[in-house]
Amino acid sequence: MxxxxxxxxxxxxxxxxxxxxxxxxxxxxxxxxxxxxxxxxxxxxxxxxxxxxxxxxxxxxxxxxxxxxxxxxxxxxxxxxxxxxxxxxxxxxxxxxxxxxxxxxxxPGVSSFTAAAAVLGRELTLPELCQTVILTRAEGRTPMPLKEKLPDLAQHQATLALFLSITLLDEVVRDLMPSYGADCPAAVVHKATWPDQVIVTGTLSDIVEKVREAKIRATAMVLVGRVLTASDFAESRLYAADFSHGYRRAQHVGEGT
Ligand SMILES: C[S@@+](CC[C@H](N)C(=O)[O-])C[C@H]1O[C@@H](n2cnc3c(N)ncnc32)[C@H](O)[C@@H]1O
CATH class of the missing domain: 3.40.1010.10 (Tetrapyrrole methylase, N-terminal domain)
Incomplete structure (x- = not known):
């Protein structure tokens, strides 16, 4: 059994x-x-x-x-x-x-933070821009460990995925603003992959208002970080023609097609 x-x-x-x-x-x-x-x-x-x-x-x-x-x-x-x-x-x-x-x-299963990234059509790590994702939550009835307070985590400016935090979005934005800046992209995905999924995108300066207008109060993933809108990131070395690895030899000028 x-x-x-x-x-x-x-x-x-x-x-x-x-x-x-x-x-x-x-x-x-x-x-x-x-x-x-x-x-x-x-x-x-x-x-x-x-x-x-x-x-x-x-x-x-x-x-x-x-x-x-x-x-x-x-x-x-x-x-x-x-x-x-x-x-x-x-x-x-x-x-x-x-x-x-x-x-x-x-x-194991597909977590809601990766599902939210999927429905947003984004990758949460981008070469040279952000290589870290922090999975955390806002402090509510469950106290946060002393070394994991949101303003401290924010100092890394990593991509943030906040679970169980939608009702505390005001406080979240207040805690993140000093490190991420008011123009930092933010997204809220309510019921990702459900038929009644709702996506709200904006910045730290307007996300609270937009979420209020959308009346999202539960079952939402909050994502914050420059990766959500960046388009000028570097290409990864993995597929670079001049990069060798265990599965492919680097191509040289005049070699390959
Ligand atoms: C008790 S936690 C469970 C998380 C779950 N173990 C996971 O990997 O997604 C519940 C929280 O996960 C998030 N969540 C779960 N399902 C979601 C979905 N379909 N869309 C958006 N957020 C979701 C919300 O933040 C919700 O408050």
């Missing part, structure tokens, strides 16, 4: 991995976070499967279901939104499973 912690992807049911979809279709118990995982993902469950939405459950209630499945010898598809490795609240479940001797395996 095993619990498979599966990343369902950001919304589009086609964005779960093949392995994740096969496990959802095979496991006799499917426990999914119904707040963000669309029902189409768990509609793949076999007809006799027990399919439960964990969005209204406590950790103790979730663990009771996993323990009962273990006692019955039933595999569980534990389906989480995006990728389980970021802001997934999966670590606490894994810690309890380890203590209870319940085996588990993680099946």
């Amino acid at each position: 095993k619990v498979y912690i599966i990343g369902a992807g950001p919304g589009d049911p086609g964005l779960i991995t093949v392995k994740g979809a096969e496990l959802v279709a095979r496991c006799p118990v499917v426990l999914y976070t119904g707040s963000l995982v669309p029902v189409e993902v768990v509609a793949r469950a076999r007809p006799d499967a027990t399919v439960l939405d964990s969005s209204g459950m406590t950790l103790d209630e979730i663990m009771a279901i996993l323990s009962a499945a273990r006692d019955a010898g039933h595999d569980v598809a534990r389906v989480h939104t995006g990728d389980p490795a970021v802001f997934g609240s999966t670590a606490e479940q894994m810690r309890r499973m380890a203590a209870l001797g319940i085996a588990y395996e993680i099946i």
Whole structure:
């Protein structure tokens, strides 16, 4: 018996991995976070499967279901939104499973920050402009560790992907403005890859107003950084004709086509 912690992807049911979809279709118990995982993902469950939405459950209630499945010898598809490795609240479940001797395996998924980049049609790292992406959140009811305050992270001017922060956008902009500048591009993607996806783009100076007008108050990825609009970045060395690597020899003048 095993619990498979599966990343369902950001919304589009086609964005779960093949392995994740096969496990959802095979496991006799499917426990999914119904707040963000669309029902189409768990509609793949076999007809006799027990399919439960964990969005209204406590950790103790979730663990009771996993323990009962273990006692019955039933595999569980534990389906989480995006990728389980970021802001997934999966670590606490894994810690309890380890203590209870319940085996588990993680099946990764497409995170909402990469889905947001995809629907914006952008790459989050660009040669010589930005080679770092910071995945973080604004400080709300969950306190931030002392060394991870947004104004401090902002000093790097790396591409920022902010989860769970849309209701704190005012504060986010206030914290970022001194380092990134008012003209720094910002984008908010609400429900990336869902049928009711909304994209708002602007700069730190106008994004708050634009998001207010769009009435986005939940399930949004906030991306900030020059990569969002840059067009004068350097080309990567990977495809440069004069660059050799393990898969290709550099071409010289007069060589090749
Ligand atoms: C509990 S976290 C889960 C993140 C998830 N593990 C992931 O990899 O995307 C929920 C937050 O992720 C972001 N999120 C999840 N799905 C999203 C989507 N389809 N579009 C935009 N943001 C999304 C929002 O910031 C939301 O508040």
